[in-house]
Amino acid sequence: MNINENYLKLQDSYLFSTIAKKVKEFADNNPKADIIRLGIGDVTLPLAPVVVEAIKKAADEMGIKETFKGYGPEQGYAFLREEIKKYYLKKNVDLNSDEIFISDGAKSDLGNILDIFGLDNVVLVPDPVYPVYVDTNIMAGRKIIFADANEQNGFLPLPDENIKCDIIYICSPNNPTGAVYDRNGLKKWVDYALKNNSVILFDAAYECFIKSKELPSSIYEIEGAKKCAIEFCSFSKTAGFTGTRCGYTIVPDELVREGVHLRKFWLRRQTTKFNGVPYIVQKAAEAVFSDKGQEQIQQNIQYYSENAKIISDTMDKKNIWYTGGKHSPYIWLKCPNNMSSWEFFDYLLNNAQIVGTPGSGFGRNGDGYFRLTSFGDKQRTIEAMERFSKLI
Numbered sequence: 148m149n150i151n152e153n154y155l156k157l158q159d160s161y162l163f164s165t166i167a168k169k170v171k172e173f174a175d176n177n178p179k180a181d182i183i184r185l186g187i188g189d190v191t192l193p194l195a196p197v198v199v200e201a202i203k204k205a206a207d208e209m210g211i212k213e214t215f216k217g218y219g220p221e222q223g224y225a226f227l228r229e230e231i232k233k234y235y236l237k238k239n240v241d242l243n244s245d246e247i248f249i250s251d252g253a254k255s256d257l258g259n260i261l262d263i264f265g266l267d268n269v270v271l272v273p274d275p276v277y278p279v280y281v282d283t284n285i286m287a288g289r290k291i292i293f294a295d296a297n298e299q300n301g302f303l304p305l306p307d308e309n310i311k312c313d314i315i316y317i318c319s320p321n322n323p324t325g326a327v328y329d330r331n332g333l334k335k336w337v338d339y340a341l342k343n344n345s346v347i348l349f350d351a352a353y354e355c356f357i358k359s360k361e362l363p364s365s366i367y368e369i370e371g372a373k374k375c376a377i378e379f380c381s382f383s384k385t386a387g388f389t390g391t392r393c394g395y396t397i398v399p400d401e402l403v404r405e406g407v408h409l410r411k412f413w414l415r416r417q418t419t420k421f422n423g424v425p426y427i428v429q430k431a432a433e434a435v436f437s438d439k440g441q442e443q444i445q446q447n448i449q450y451y452s453e454n455a456k457i458i459s460d461t462m463d464k465k466n467i468w469y470t471g472g473k474h475s476p477y478i479w480l481k482c483p484n485n486m487s488s489w490e491f492f493d494y495l496l497n498n499a500q501i502v503g504t505p506g507s508g509f510g511r512n513g514d515g516y517f518r519l520t521s522f523g524d525k526q527r528t529i530e531a532m533e534r535f536s537k538l539i
């Protein structure tokens with residue numbers, strides 16, 4: 148018996164446990180302190196009322212013999228895939244509904260998709276980055292190279308023709324930096340992938356925060372992308388499904404490598420290892436696309452976007468360099484006075500009782516940067532920025 152030794156190569160993530168430990172220590176020493184948490188990556192507003200109604204109705208159906216549902220289609224119910232197809236048509240992206248795969252969230256699919264790729268592929272991951280891309284490849288034993296995201300390129304690295312890679316991760320709007328690629332930027336990646344036969348794994352988990360039609364919210368808005376990209380999306384941030392769990396992945400039929408339609412490999416993978424998302428959850432996700440659902444989720448997205456503006460306006464006022472905050476719930480700021488990420492964390496906690504996330508937790512290039520999020524309460528965000536303004 149052999150263990151998968153690749154797991155030994157994983158770096159322990161101390162980021163959130165260290166934050167929790169430091170905050171607890173501070174709170175124990177300062178019992179009266181009013182701590183505001185702007186580090187949270189989870190949503191805080193409840194599900195939209197139409198979504199809750201849909202869940203109740205679907206639960207009732209499950210309790211009646213005539214409408215009870217057992218195993219559903221592994222790829223997801225047609226009623227939900229059709230809604231997603233219509234949603235993409237609004238972006239002028241025409242998908243076939245069998246190119247859409249419903250899942251229990253983007254994180255699972257981003258990890259599981261690696262099953263369909265050979266182990267000797269070279270993987271390109273931006274730094275800093277959502278840690279799942281790195282860890283899932285380390286678990287499988289793939290070689291990872293990093294694309295530097297930094298102040299010079301606005302945390303939006305572009306392809307380097309001298310560096311050859313087979314699998315490319317792009318997250319836009321980005322977690323943690325909030326940076327968003329424009330059409331030109333994404334086109335450069337698509338052109339690179341087409342030329343080099345690479346596959347782009349495009350994480351669109353935050354697409355709903357894009358407010359301008361000028362910015363692409365799907366990689367398929369770029370010509371040729373269906374021949375080189377898989378897109379991952381989620382209801383988590385769009386509709387508050389972080390605890391309800393639903394997402395989807397698009398594998399276009401045109402995406403062919405070595406004579407194989409990757410869609411068929413993914414279908415085979417899913418039908419073998421996955422038994423579908425609960426009917427109740429898929430009915431909930433369907434309700435998101437109703438007129439009322441769209442209106443109600445927009446209210447929540449608007450709420451978070453206003454928080455993001457409160458934070459980014461403060462950065463503007465203080466002349467602090469940052470990315471994000473405009474088409475993203477994240478604000479990625481340069482720590483003042485050349486402080487390291489952890490120095491700034493301590494400084495903010497000790498002097499303003501604000502908790503954020505040190506950028507160094509997302510990669511080497513994250514040091515000296517800091518992530519604030521807009522998923523909190525509005526009044527608390529205002530209060531936090533008043534304290535920030537006084538301190539900095």
Ligand code: PLP
Binds near residue numbers: 252255381
């Ligand atoms: N992708 C990115 C960039 C994320 O930040 C997150 C969650 O924070 C996910 C994917 C995971 O989404 P889900 O809840 O659908 O698994």
